Amino acid sequence: MNNKGAILPAEDGVESAVIGWLKEALSKKVFDALLIPVEVPAGDSFAYLLLRNPALLENASPLPPVMPVQGAKAISRLTMRGNGSKRVAAIVRPCEARAAIELTKLEQAHLDNLWLITVDCPGVLPLSDYLEDPVAGAARFAEASQRWDRAPMRPVCQICHHFSMPASDLHIGTLGSAEGTVFVIPGSPKGERVMENLGMPLDAALDDWAARVKEMEEVQRERRRQAHTDLKAGIAGPDGLLDVFSSCINCHNCQRVCPVCYCRQCYFESAALKLPPENYLARAGRKGALRFPPDTLLFHIGRASHMVLSCVSCGTCEDACPMSIPVAQVFSLLADRAQETFGYVAGRSLEDPLPLVAYEMDELHQVEQPYVETYHGLQIADCEQEVQDA
């Protein structure tokens, strides 16, 4: 990666600086269109808008206080069937960019003609908090993000350690920048080309930014570790786990809003699990009762087995859960552990192969159950004793 960037004046704040910069890019035809969160007509939320008309940028926000739709989902919708002919800049949060990377590996997004642009992310408010009073929410968000105070943000945002530049093409560095400026940082040759076309020489050192990011990352990492330790204590074992998921209403909304759950129809809604009544009665008979609809835990664990390796801990699932289950927190824990098993970080790079597609011949021996030779045959212990004696 280039260790130089450009400095963008931002006297009127990050938002307007970025919007102004994007406007310029649109007018210079560096991009044909932007994909950016824009306030909805009622003014009570944000939605991704694909726009080419700069006037529509009036209500746009590169850092809205909430994330109602995961941006990768919007990108996927746009490019799932192939690369478009228009050059689109997608202004998304780092977790959205990482999800877009995962979706690209899964052929659900195509990034050849799409630039991922990210901003150092202070987190977002829980959707329900915000919707209760959008005006107050916006103010609360502005105030907290100014101070990089994650306390009012969603729980997963509070423990996010990938809040800065992911594998995006361009990144707006707000951390460590001088008062009234932000950094514009290219993250790919594609991004560098844009800088060039915009006439932005790469002459600013990024040390301050990098140092601040690193410092904050360390704090966040520690927070994450601590939060995960606490969380794990709460969800440990069948009792804890079933307590956490006991109020689940099986709406599967966590899956539906999850950016990396890309299936049109989820396995857990498929014909495979729709069984004749005698099956349900038999299972109920075994247990004394069968939660109905069945397979709540199977859904959550099974879904985890399908997607945690690509989970970017974006928290969308938790926002969408009508029962306020800390599903994003649980999945962030599962994801961290599972990804660690394979040395994989979701959304880190387009080059890393998906762990279940690749394999090494010499790996993971810890899951192979060693064979206690002649378990019931010759008394091996005696022989070993013999060897020791000899």
Add this chain to the structure above:
Amino acid sequence: MSNESTVLIYGTNLGGYRAAYALGKSGHKFILLNRGSYVDEMKYQALAQLPLDFCWICGHMPQRLFKALGAMQDCYNAELLEVSGEAGHFHVKFKKRDKVVNNFACTECDQCIEVCPVEVDGHKAIRVIPEAGWENCYVIDFEHCTRCGKCEEVCPTGALKVERPEEVLEADVGAIILADTFEEPSDEDLRDFALGQSPSVIRNSEVARRSLLTNFVRDSVRLPSGKIPQTFGIVVTPHFNRPGVEYENYNLSVSAIYRAVRLKDVLPQADVTVFLHDYRGTGKGHYRWYQKALDAGVRVERAETLKIVPEDGAEQVTIHYTSADGEAHTHPVELAILVTGQSPPSQMAELSRLTGVQADENGFCRIRLFSCCETDVDGIFAVGELTGPKGNPETVWEGCAALTEVLKYLGEKNFKPAPGPPLRDVSEEPVRVGVFICRCFGLFDERIDLSALEERVQALPGVAHVEVIEGCCTGPTIKATAERIKESGVNRVVLAVCTPLQKKGKYNKAVMMAGLNPLLCEYLRFREDVIQVHTDRDKMLEKSLALIRSGVEKVRRGMAAGPPTDSFTPHALVVGGGLAGLTAAHEIATNGFPVVLVEREERLGGQMQYLTDEQRKYVEGLISAVENADNITCYTQAHLAQVEGYAGNYHVVVETPEGPVPVDTGVIIVATGAREYRPEGFLYGQDPGVMTQAELQAKMRNGEVVGRVAMIQCVGSRTAEVPYCSRLCCNQALRNAIALREQGSEVTVFYRDIATYGKVDYYRLAQEAGVKFVRFPDDHYPDVRRNGAGLEVVNGKQRVQADWVVLSTGVVPDAENNQALSQLLNHPLDYEGFFSSDISNYPYEEAIKKLTKPFELASNGIFPVGLAHSPRSFEETILTAKDAAGRVLVVIGKGKMPPPGKMFVADVYESLCMGCGLCVDVCPYNARYIDEFKKVARVRPFLCDSCGSCVAICPNDASYLRDFMGEQSIAALDALLE
């Protein structure tokens, strides 16, 4: 009069089996004469030389298949009596005595064993030979058998006859393939190694035999006292044995090293030393094993002489050896494992007498120069170890290579599997499941209450009919079962029987005779999962019920489907016009299929500069044959520009000087060769006295000669960049060295390991001719310097003066070209940058099971041959090319072909498929692709081997196997838990 179409195969080495398979596949009947009394008795090579202890039983299925289909007549205890006639019209007379137990009628009920009154060594006189693995062969130990006849009486199917008459049969055949096995050296041959004199000395083949049953556990090396040895010596005996006793094939060193690594796997604390003269790891990946052994802590001791001395009464022997410096050492071990070579075939003289084929000076069958298996007699071929010491891969290759030759002498095809019976359309009918429980002719009644089971099965949801049947694995019971299914009116069937892996064909036959699609049926292992492995009758009943319930749930959801078919373009494309490419093109074209040959250079022939006159003449002959063939199109100065499609249906664009030419082809043979390593250092290119072996040969051809020659081996081999042995250089160098000695030159060879192999022991000949050998360390080459007297080779303290220094340079892959072609063909390269012959070749690149696996298109219809595949000698290059040609001939003639798994292939629910392509990535057979327009995955059914990788990777069940659909598996699992 047209030629006969049937082939006689004498002997059962792996090459013979492979040839049999190829013949059956290409529509010819064959008679297999097995000298043994059961199927695997004469399979020495597989055991003795298999350097791995892995399971490869599935590779043997085809033999049974061809018998079932009617292509094979197998004869046991067979002996060839008379051969007359000539190629195309042989008349043969042979005798045979059938197996005591006819496997095809045997239900494996074991009643014979139970009634047998004779017990020897914990076995009955009649017993199962478990080594056969994939089918249970019953043999009688006639030494102890009292001929009481009880077993015969009790046999429910009449499969067992204690006294089988000897029959003399005659047949007319078009060709004969001799495929006899070699002999293992006898105990007497190995007397210097104390074999038979101490329980602490054992053959590696014995360890392999024990390991085949146990997948190499410590038990395999347990001493008679029950003790697990902790010190091991593994000795490669041909390196130290008297001349002419045993011959080394190129597998032996790696076999020894492999055994050492496995020992360290199971006994990490053990002290393991490998004794050999040289590490001759010339095969693909062999040198990586050497490294692995060193990493595992195995000691590799290079010895000049070696002798094993037993210790009286102790479970210990002492290995006496001298190291290269002449110093004598002793090394006591608790177990010495002998890795032995091959002795010449015992039947050779008899075969010579009967058929007229000639033996060579070492007692192996002689074959014609530059031919893989033609004997001196037209129409009679010899494959495998009969013709010399062979590794497994070569043996197997010869099987298919023989096909290319044999076909020339055969008449029209005379074998075609019979079409299946017509199947009923049951899609409109309500599901009616019938459960048929085998009683194995009464055997199962004794172990379990079948009527209670029947009653309880009847009560299961969805079961319309339950019935106990006698069996479903003999002709009459198959027919009877089909009738019962038909009469019961059911349209789904659960057969509670045994060993579906082996008997699936029979069960499928029964249900198909009843008019049902096999996808609507499930076969349970009632015997293996319940009857024979448990004792508690109540629990057995519960378990049986669960298994049956599970099967019922599965078939209730079954969907019928016919086998999909795909067409096959009966053309071949050969890339590369060197020896390998020319050979393959010639063989395929001769058998009547059009070939397109693409050569990058201006002329055909490849790297002729390295060839001897004889070889050159041979290649020139090939060139003119290829150029004059009507059905071969040659494009020179051409290359592949575009490759689309898949096995059977490739669409290729060949870029020629005249412009692009589209070529449709079924298969692609990659024969792009390799290049000679260009040395750096050693004053090469700076001093005219420093040259490569090829350059030396050119000089020698010109009659140049000097007094002192030094050779340096392994230049550009076994280095960090080129981590393999180039295989050719040692033989080539020593041949040159001997020739130089004949001219009177003094020759000194600097080497790490002399990796010669084969019938002719150039190493010994060179030593006898007075060539001096100096070993240099693994990590340091000798220096070449100039001094006043000429050139000087410095190896540590040793200095040798020379007029010429000859560098034995290895073979390196044409990296750039291979990379590009690999991408174009979507065919992987191996670690070294050669083309991989197998998609996965762990842990050993020429893994035999892959070679015997009967799926020609497993590597996507792409066949790397010759130097593109690995460093090969001239003869071996021809062999790989003919093997590929043979494998191509097996499939190329099939116009429309169903997938190998028939209707049991993978499929896709389009409406659910997201086109993510994970299934495409994990499919080992390239049987999947993404339909770019609809963005859904599709299956190329005839590349699909029904492995199910796609099912497991697909997150939402859009991918399924036709007999393993999501709803089937979940319901079956749930039912199993009840």
Add this chain to the structure above:
Amino acid sequence: MSDKQEFEPRIIYILCSWCGSGGGETAAAHHLHYPENVRPYRVNCTGALPTVHIIRPLIEGADGVAISGCHPGDCHYNDGNFRARRRVALVKSILDTLDLEPERVWFRYVAHGEGRRFVDTATEFNDHIKKLGPNPLKTRSDT
């Protein structure tokens, strides 16, 4: 203690149809015995085994799930067992993170000829699960 002795685990033994099942066949040919409560479930290849098929029995009534396929390099389909190993690792990671006793899942290679090893695995796993006690999930009605 006495409860545990009487506890008969319900075990699903998932076998590939080549080596794993083959091990069972060899065991049968040698009349080797193993506990009746180990119930085999055949799949074509361990590489064809979706993660859900491991998870579901553990929730719906199994005390343990053992999986046996070909040894490394022996897979009839080349690399199914390597892929299976990754999938098992994933499932075990999830179970471990949730403290759901990943040791209730065993993955051990068994070759066609390894009747002894097959029986030992079934027996040993059964003993191991007996020691662990019943799977608490299988009796939970609120899963």
Add this chain to the structure above:
Amino acid sequence: MLEGLKINKGAEEAVRDLLRSLLESGRVSGVLALGRTGGGNGGVAYSLFTDPDAFGADGVALPLLPFMPANAGGLLSRLTLKGPLAEPVAVVVKPCELRAFIELVKRNQGSPDNLLLISSTCGGVYPLEVGANDALEERLPGYWEAVKQGELDSDIRPTCRACVHFVPDNADITVALLGEADLDTQCALYLNTEKGSAFIEGLEDLQGTPLLGELEAEPIQRSRDQRAAYREELFAGVEAGLEGLIRTFGRCIGCHACKTVCPICYCSLCYFDSQDCEYRPEVYETELERKGGLRLPPNTIFFQLGRLAHVSVSCVGCGMCTDVCPADIPLSTIFSKVGDSVQALFDYQPGRDVTEEVPLMTFEEEELVQVAT
């Protein structure tokens, strides 16, 4: 035929006893009812109970809990989707759930065979979040006090407060709750069908006296009038016109949770989630060209209108959609309002009678494209 039974126990206890003895006597093999899940701080979910102990005094079942974690109509469909029950199962559901099931049966998504349908005069349920944060328990005394008076607790979901179909039409057994002043000591069971009667008659452990009298008493009439008035009020608040729709659905996040929980939406793969609604980039580009900007993911209004077209005729007004909407859109009000007019048009009342045919639902996919944003 016994037409009613008065039991001298509180309604809750009586219903538990009824279900327990149905299970114990083997008259049913299972009972689908609400119950507690999880441990100490668990939630509430429907379960298929086979163990009678669940209905004991300390059992986990809560058959009359004023809570609806899923529309049980959909659950009954799931239970009987692949074939009718071979053994009887009793279910305790709310009137709207029963209506939804009837609609699903009409669409071959389930079978009422062997189901013993038990419902009650419904005093409405609390919103989901009340169940999620343990507040439900505290509300119950107040709830039952209100129900006794024939009134509704003020925190009951607006949908329920606007529901006029709170008397179950098709239950085999109706438990009288609303306006039953002596609910704590007395329980009136109305046995509406022979099936209902047959299951109860002769059931040991369930002693009572034959019940004479009408379910439709004054408190029910009163409640219906009050709810109808509130319904009008709610409907009036729906923003009309395209602008109104766009404003209302502006914050829709496209999660389609409303569809997922809707019992009437029985498709295993919704049309709006199907390949038909996945477009190539050029489609978006053309749209972009025309409009200057477009919302992604697309089809927000298209989905809502399309779904209205698919389900409004059978909408039973259960309110699940509103309950789960992460964007707090009052979907149920809109769907009920449209549902009322569509149903009036066809003179159809969903779930009234299983033999009544669903009015032919025709729609054209094309006609609504212009309103999609």
